[in-house]
Amino acid sequence: MTRYAMVMDTRRCIGCQSCTVACKIHNELPIDIIYNPVTTIGPTGTFPDLTLSFLPLICMHCDNPPCVDVCPTTASVQRDDGIVHVVDSKCVGCLSCIMACPYGARQHNHETGTVSKCDFCKDRLEQGKLPHCVATCHQKARIFGDLHDPDSDVSKLVKNNRTVQLLGELNTNPNVFYIY
């Protein structure tokens, strides 16, 4: 069974925010909603002994998604392929999921009254295309694919590199892996 996952190769990310903008423009998000911010860490240290890194964030599409557990209307769902998304027609905007998500990946959409979040561009996947943030990344710092396919780039990267899942101690078991 397919399990969609994303690898963030932070060694390659340069913080250009193309992913942030591509997602916002092509998913036609309101100005105050960002699904995938890129956080700048640094420059840390004292000039000129410095380090600088960039941390691209996104919904972690957890194996054990707390947002789905708390949703009182079953609007938040997890598909068999691991994609966590919101069924707009069922969402009443109670915001429970926003409070439950430890990653800040969900936002209240004031235009629709519902909660909005990344869905790995599931409509594009159906047409054989990559999520916008992945396709647009010049640096190839975002890699997307099927974690259960041993030949996929994501499964090879996860297998062959030291990777981290954010807030792994919460047992959410994210499907977003960071190489650093």
Place this chain on the structure above:
Amino acid sequence: MSKNVDLNQEGVQVKKSACYFCHQNCGVLAYVKDNKVLAIEGDPEFPTNQGGLCSRGNSALQHLDHPDRVNYPLKRIGQRGEGKWQRIPWQQAIDEIAARLSDIKGQFGAEAVATAGGTQRTDDWARRRFMNLFGSPNGFHNAHLCWIPTFMIETAIYGWCPFDLDLGNSRCLVLWGQNPGASGMPEMHHIVDLQQKGLKVIVIDPRYTETASKADLWLPLRPGSDLALALAWLHVIIYSGLFDQEYVDTYCEGFEALTDHVADFSPEWAAPLTWLTADQIRDSAVMYATNKPGNIQWGTSVDQIGRPAGATMHARALLRALTGNLDVFGGDLLTGPSKEFITDEEMEANDSLPEEQKTKQIGSDRFKMVTWPGYGRIAELSKAFWGKAPTAEWMCEAHPPSVFRAILTEKPYPVKALLVSATNPISSYGETSLVMEALQKVDFMITSDYWMTPTAMLSDYVIPAAGALERPTITSSYGCADFLLASQRAIQPMYERHNDYNFWRDLGVALGQQEHWPWETVEDAYFHKIEGLGSGAENYDQFVENVRFHFPEREYSKFKERGFATPSGKVELYSSVLEGLGYPPLPEYVGPTENEIDHPDLAKKYPLVLTTGGGFMPFHHSEHFQIKSLRYLRHEPYMDINPATAASLSIKDGDWVWIETARGRIRQKANLTNGIDPRVVFTQRGWWYPERDMKSPGLGGCTESNANVLTTTADKDCDPYSGAWANRGLLCRVYKADPLGDKEVS
């Protein structure tokens, strides 16, 4: 693909278009139906971006039909800057402009008409063709700040500019004042790929940039002190015996003179001038000289340091030859112009400009390398060796600050008309007060642009320009590459917008140049250029759809057979071409344009070193400030300052501050960052506020945060070789601005 758009619906065509928001021209697939673009995305088959698009590239549809775009020709009916316009038909605009230019030519001579361009965002061989046929030598761009002086000085020394790096086979890359991490995305991902295979990367930059953070070695030099570093590298490479003996003996002239010349330029000499340690200078020179083959990538910074710019390019150019990295496998290649397709220069009709008019080119009496005297000499050598010359538009231009001064003083003669296309000089040219005064005074000004810029506001006519997705594109490094990448327009221009080609052509036809403009459309002209490639295509669009790229096979070490395109046929370490034009044949040391050693009094008043002009995402030069989906990333201008310096000035993160030089002051917000030397500040370029009232005198706040208010274009501050003015290595002071107004806080 935009949300809710079915791209599989009947009638959707995929056009192989290009982004036009910087000159990387990344490949874009445009999904088009009924002359309407439904969606765009990066073209995965395009060799440079490989599917990637930066923030700007993604905003193509927001740009295409933005409510603020200029869509029809406008004629001024109120006072200049009052914003009162009358919409007129295209042909009426062309006819009226042509009539006025004709009058000016009759009264003052063709040279009284000048044109201003920006960066390479237009088909400027067409502009040149128009100007040559009209008879004026006074076209100019910001060419002086972007590669062109480098191109000409390198060509003087070894017969072409080695801008084509054989990076895939290289072991060491020097990024000299370049930050592809913020301004050259397609390049950056190749660099990171190659680093993973062992490529060493040296970044020379005062700032700890995105790129510096990925480098093997970062040299945070004092802004504008690049010449001392280059001379010290020459010293180390020669006096530590790291040069390529065979290459130097066989293919170079003047080694002994150079050896003597750099004897005193030791790392210890350069250390206090560059603020680097002698060890940093020595180690970096050794890294470049011993990891062969290696490359030195051009970056704009050296073009923008003013007075020492030309000597710096000269010294830097010699490094490639000494190390034997010139035109060899993995090195910096001398490709020459294309022999297979018609180059931009061949489209320019340069022979149409009478010799007498060439001598009138403003600035050619002082700044010879990028005006007719230097260009003429280099074109002659180039034609003899390569059979063709470099593009004249860009490489041979009037000196912009001198043209602005000519408008004001009528010296050396009156300049009465300025045709502005694809630039907003108020934001983009040096010393804004000079530019503003000139634009307000010039008798007749027209502007062709996407937007109602501050410059457009002061114009007599505003001409709507077609942009990305509405124009075909040939990408060929200012017409000087032997390769090309071809892209098609996705749709015909919307409203009454026209390609810049058609503007120059129509104007030319109205002025009696009909027989010289056989190509009705841009595609016709492009097809004429590429027809000789023998691709089998019957028209330009077919070429794009079926062929699209032309990359000739690389030939290494051509000099072994043919020598170099110089008078001696060798690399002239001691340059006879420069000497013949009255310049030093070896690079002589001169300090940064403003510095604490040569100008101690100035440094007391302005104790910090200013660098400006560097690119930052998501904007390009003075563009894209209108687009909300980009602007939200950086909605206000920021200057970088070290926290220690800020603390000493009681400046907190996010405070509005004034940055002031001897020319004037601007306001930006303080970004406290450790990534900059406590003695240096960096201001963002390009800022204006299109959301504000565009009428005079404010003109969209175009001087409030505009870094060019700070820059200098005085002759004494310009590079004597090229006339490049100074954006970097200037002296400034910084103080907190009153959040409520203009008042200085003491």
